Amino acid sequence: MRELSIFVLNGPNLNLLGQREAQWYGTTDLATIVRDLDALAKPLGATLTHAQHNGEGAMVEAIQQTTADGAVINAAAYTHTSIALRDALAGTQLPFVEVHLSNVYRRESFRHVSRLADLAVGVVTGFGPDSYRLGLEGLVRHLRLADESG
Ligand code: DQA
Secondary structure (H helix, E strand, O other): OOOEEEEEEEOOOHHHOOOOOHHHHOOOOHHHHHHHHHHHHHHHOEEEEEEEOOOHHHHHHHHHHOOOOEEEEEOOOHHHHOHHHHHHHHHHOOOEEEEEOOOHHHOOHHHHOOOOHHHOOEEEEOOOOHHHHHHHHHHHHHHHHHHHHO
16 A cells, blocks of 8 residues: 655635634644644645645645646635635646535635535535545545556
8 A cells, every 4th residue: 555645735815723613713823733633644645734824825836846646635615716726726736625613614605615525535515524534435446446446
């Protein structure tokens, strides 16, 4: 079983996790989410790299530059607006899972639209930090199945 490389990309304002709108995002900070994901990735045979960017252009650059096998992406507000991110994901053909801490479908209608979701392997929304865990597990399984059939 080959070691998989997975890029975990977080978008704007997710650096504020732990202090920000706890009713939606809970009290766990991003550093804790990253540490817990790294621990989970090990037994799955995956190595993670992490980035968080507040700017759309920096996220586009990160997607263009990654050499990972796949990505877990919380694009935060850019999920709902960014054709540039969509084009980067379409252009690179990077397999990715879209994740959100909150259940975006319980919130304002502008959050019900994703510019990315139809390109994703899958979407996980509403499980707090577990959304990342579930997204990572689903992505690893998807990539392993693709390896077996390829
Ligand atoms: C979010 C949901 C988005 O609508 C919001 O803009 C975020 C975080 C989430 O993880 O629940 O910043 O992606």
